[in-house]
Amino acid sequence: MLEVRDLKKYFRGGLLGRRPVKAVDGVSFTINPGYTLGLVGESGAGKSTVGRLVVGLVRPTGGSVFYEGRDVFKARGEEALYLRRKMQIIFQNPQGALNPRMRIGEILSEPLLVHHMVRGRYVRERVADLLEMVGLGPELYHRYPWEMSGGQNQRVAIARALSLEPSFLVLDEPTSALDVSVQAQVFQLLKKIQQEMRLAYLLISHDLDVVFRVADEVAVMHRGRILEQGFASAVAISPRHPYTIRLLSARIAL
Numbered sequence: 729m730l731e732v733r734d735l736k737k738y739f740r741g742g743l744l745g746r747r748p749v750k751a752v753d754g755v756s757f758t759i760n761p762g763y764t765l766g767l768v769g770e771s772g773a774g775k776s777t778v779g780r781l782v783v784g785l786v787r788p789t790g791g792s793v794f795y796e797g798r799d800v801f802k803a804r805g806e807e808a809l810y811l812r813r814k815m816q817i818i819f820q821n822p823q824g825a826l827n828p829r830m831r832i833g834e835i836l837s838e839p840l841l842v843h844h845m846v847r848g849r850y851v852r853e854r855v856a857d858l859l860e861m862v863g864l865g866p867e868l869y870h871r872y873p874w875e876m877s878g879g880q881n882q883r884v885a886i887a888r889a890l891s892l893e894p895s896f897l898v899l900d901e902p903t904s905a906l907d908v909s910v911q912a913q914v915f916q917l918l919k920k921i922q923q924e925m926r927l928a929y930l931l932i933s934h935d936l937d938v939v940f941r942v943a944d945e946v947a948v949m950h951r952g953r954i955l956e957q958g959f960a961s962a963v964a965i966s967p968r969h970p971y972t973i974r975l976l977s978a979r980i981a982l
């Protein structure tokens with residue numbers, strides 16, 4: 729469903745901006761419906777840049793992304809709108825991702841109205857459904873983001889993404905800003921939604937434990953490239969993946 733080919737992003741770097749920073753330097757992978765690819769690597773490896781490139785938030789230096797056969801970087805008009813709906817991204821900091829001046833009900837209604845997902849009089853009903861899908865009660869409709877916990881806000885961010893009926897989500901460190909006890913609940917929710925809606929996930933994390941627990945396949949990034957890749961169970965033990973094994977055995981804090 730999602731095919732990433734030889735993706736590159738170079739930023740200007742160095743004095744006078746002459747030496748490029750090769751944040752992403754030839755990354756390729758595919759993800760199928762219902763599957764999770766975990767992208768792991770140390771800080772600065774280029775993981776977040778890959779996530780932003782894939783959903784079209786950052787312009788690439790080179791390479792291509794195909795979603796259901798559509799070229800994400802070349803899409804215009806109706807097709808671009810369709811892709812904006814189908815490919816969503818969830819960020820690390822839910823508080824920052826939600827407008828503090830809007831109530832939860834408004835935050836969830838807005839995309840439904842902008843993208844004409846439901847007729848006006850059914851919006852309220854759909855918002856209640858979305859809240860229920862992410863395990864939140866209808867009484868939160870009138871609350872503001874700052875009146876809720878980090879975990880509740882991340883659930884709202886997930887509900888907002890789901891409102892557009894996506895089939896692919898980039899999860900960029902989705903639980904890093906949350907308490908450990910809440911992290912497991914959010915991953916449980918993401919798993920449940922994935923099974924119900926056959927969503928494909930690109931899970932970005934610096935936490936090896938999280939990625940190996942949650943993802944079906946793992947790609948390990950280092951300095952803009954994928955060094956090692958394979959099924960989570962195989963990558964963790966195969967001698968063909970020395971970098972990953974070193975990371976795992978040393979439990980390096982990435």
Ligand SMILES: Nc1ncnc2c1ncn2[C@@H]1O[C@H](COP(=O)(O)OP(=O)(O)OP(=O)(O)O)[C@@H](O)[C@H]1O
Binds near residue numbers: 740777
């Ligand atoms: N807008 C930008 N301008 C210049 N350099 C950038 C920009 N965004 C990222 N970089 C650089 O690109 C490289 C990769 O950054 P990126 O945030 O993708 O890494 P990461 O693996 O997600 O790291 P982290 O886990 O710390 O977020 C880093 O060297 C970073 O400084």
